[in-house]
Structure formats: C-alpha cells, structure tokens
Amino acid sequence: MVELANKVIWITGASSGIGEAVAYALAKKKARLILSARRTEELERVKNACGELSGIAVKILPVDLTDSASLPGITGDAIECFGHIDILVNNGGISQRSLVHETSLEVFRRLMEVNFFGGVSLTKYLLPHFIQRRSGHFVVISSVTGKFGTPYRSGYAASKHALHGFYDAVRAEYFKDNIIVTMVCPGVVHTPISLSALKGDGSENNKMDDLQAKGMPVEACAQRIVRATEQQKQEVYIGGKEVVLLYVKRFFPGLFSRIIRNVSVR
Numbered sequence: 001m002v003e004l005a006n007k008v009i010w011i012t013g014a015s016s017g018i019g020e021a022v023a024y025a026l027a028k029k030k031a032r033l034i035l036s037a038r039r040t041e042e043l044e045r046v047k048n049a050c051g052e053l054s055g056i057a058v059k060i061l062p063v064d065l066t067d068s069a070s071l072p073g074i075t076g077d078a079i080e081c082f083g084h085i086d087i088l089v090n091n092g093g094i095s096q097r098s099l100v101h102e103t104s105l106e107v108f109r110r111l112m113e114v115n116f117f118g119g120v121s122l123t124k125y126l127l128p129h130f131i132q133r134r135s136g137h138f139v140v141i142s143s144v145t146g147k148f149g150t151p152y153r154s155g156y157a158a159s160k161h162a163l164h165g166f167y168d169a170v171r172a173e174y175f176k177d178n179i180i181v182t183m184v185c186p187g188v189v190h191t192p193i194s195l196s197a198l199k200g201d202g203s204e205n206n207k208m209d210d211l212q213a214k215g216m217p218v219e220a221c222a223q224r225i226v227r228a229t230e231q232q233k234q235e236v237y238i239g240g241k242e243v244v245l246l247y248v249k250r251f252f253p254g255l256f257s258r259i260i261r262n263v264s265v266r
Contacts, residue, residue: 001230005030008082012063012122013092015042017191018141021222022089027053029226034081036063036074037092065092065118066110075125084133087229088126090119091141095193096156097209097266098200107198108155115159120166127170130179137180139229140167144187144242148249148256150265156197171234180232184225185246187239188215209266216240 009026013019015037023035027050035043035050035058043060050058059081063074079085093115096107123138130136145153146160164183171181194212197205221238228236237243249256 002232004226004230006032007086008032008034008084009087009089010034010036010061010078010085011089011091012036012065012119013141014046015039017193018186018189018218018221018225019089019091020046021218022091022225023050024053025219025222025226027051027056027058030054030056032056032058032082034059034061034078034085036061036078038062038064063092065121066113068117068121071118071121072125075122075129079126079129085126085129086135087137087139088122089139089141089225089229090122092118093141093159093193094156095197096154097152097194097197097205099152100154102200103155104200104202107200107202108158110198110202111155111159112162115156116162116166119163123167123170127174127179131174131177134178136178137182137229137232138167138170139182139184139225141184141186141225144185144237144239144246146183146185147246148260150260150263152265182228182233183235184228185235185237186216186221187237187242188212189218189221189239190215191218211265 009031011019011023014023014035023033023046033050035046037043040062047058047060061078096111140163142163143160145157146164149157167181167183188211194205194209199205216239224238237246
C-alpha cells in the first residue's frame with residue numbers, strides 16, 4: 001500500500017464528476033494536488049473546497065485537451081507547480097449519445113481527440129520526467145465501455161478501447177523504470193457526463209440520463225479509485241450489475257451479444 005500524503009498528483013477533468021470527487025478524496029489523504037480542466041471558475045471552486053479539506057496548497061492549471069500545441073508547455077508548467085509529479089490521474093473526457101449512422105465523422109474525431117489523444121499526449125510529455133525520477137504512476141479513467149461497446153456509445157467506446165491498448169504497452173515498456181499504470185473502468189456513475197455528451201451532430205445532449213441518475217454515487221466511485229491507486233492495481237472495475245457483463249462477454253460471448261443489443265443505456 002502506497003501512502004498518498006504529500007504525493008504530487010495531477011488530475012485532469014477535475015472541475016466536475018469523477019475528477020472532482022477524486023480531488024476531494026485525495027485532499028482528505030493530504031496529497032498535493034494540481035487540478036486541470038477548461039473552466040477556470042469551476043477549478044477555483046474545487047481548489048477552495050480541497051484546501052478546506054486538506055489545509056495544503058492546491059494549484060490549478062487550466063488545460064484544453066484538444067489544444068495539442070499547448071500540451072508540452074502545460075506539462076512543463078505542471079511539473080514546476082511543486083517541482084515534480086508523482087501521479088497523473090488521466091480523467092478528462094467527453095461522452096456520446098448517438099447511433100453510428102447519425103454520427104458525423106467530426107464527432108468521432110472529437111471523441112478520440114479528447115478521450116484518447118489528449119491523455120496520451122500528456123503521458124508522452126510526462127514520461128521523460130517519470131523515467132528520470134525512476135518513479136511514476138498513471139491512473140487512467142477508462143470505462144466498462146473500454147471493454148465492450150454498447151448502443152449509442154460507439155465513438156466513446158472506441159476511444160476507451162484505444163486507451164487500454166496504449167497503456168498496456170506503456171506498462172510493459174516502462175516496467176523497468178518503476179512506472180505503474182492503473183486502468184480504472186467505472187460502470188454507471190451518477191455524474192453530469194450525460195449533460196455534455198455529444199449527439200450525432202456535435203451538439204450537447206443537455207439532459208441527465210435515467211440510467212446515469214440511478215448510478216453509483218460519485219463519492220463511492222472516487223473512494224474505489226483512490227484505493228486502487230494506493231494498491232497500485234493494474235486494472236479495477238467499479239460499478240453494479242453492469243460489471244458482470246465483463247465476465248459474460250469473456251466466457252459467454254453469444255449470450256453477451258443477445259444481452260447488449262437489448263440493454264437500455266439512456
């Protein structure tokens with residue numbers, strides 16, 4: 001079990017949802033936090049709440065994961081916040097609510113740009129720092145849809161599947177440098193992710209899914225993520241009955257196909 005007190009932890013997507021809840025859970029552990037997202041005002045709100053929980057200085061670093069040209073400099077800025085980084089929680093992302101035939105290619109590209117290329121870019125730019133220190137930990141917030149696709153999530157599932165392939169390779173290539181990768185696969189969690197999810201034309205969904213509203217409390221999910229980070233687990237599945245589908249697909253693929261085409265995901 002790794003002690004997280006005083007660890008420098010950079011969290012993307014920290015202004016809401018899972019990222020915000022993880023920030024609060026880590027603040028209670030007395031970690032030193034760097035909070036990133038696009039919305040500066042929301043980051044300030046989360047920063048203030050974290051400071052009240054921990055009494056430790058919290059830094060904010062606004063970032064747009066689609067602005068690829070800015071990411072090398074932002075990674076350098078993140079390192080300078082406390083002089084080093086111990087853990088990157090790669091959480092920034094966006095979801096989808098549309099069938100394949102009604103989804104523009106621009107939406108598929110945006111999903112990949114935010115969910116895959118944004119996090120991969122930060123990983124690539126942070127790796128030399130981790131290698132030099134011979135220590136580092138990537139905590140990657142994927143999804144159960146990183147293991148199987150569902151209706152209305154084709155591009156989202158594809159972007160999450162891609163993360164698993166990439167970080168499996170990172171784990172193997174940099175094991176000798178004492179670099180750890182933890183893949184986190186939440187199921188249905190009560191967050192506002194469905195509000196900002198992209199429809200087929202690129203507009204925002206702007207409504208809370210019934211399924212999302214009934215999901216696991218985000219605080220409970222965050223606690224499981226922090227525990228997996230402390231234990232340096234390679235992969236963790238978090239959720240309710242949807243997690244069972246991971247094992248159904250593995251051992252009974254035909255049954256899985258029949259189930260998933262009828263499952264309600266909205």
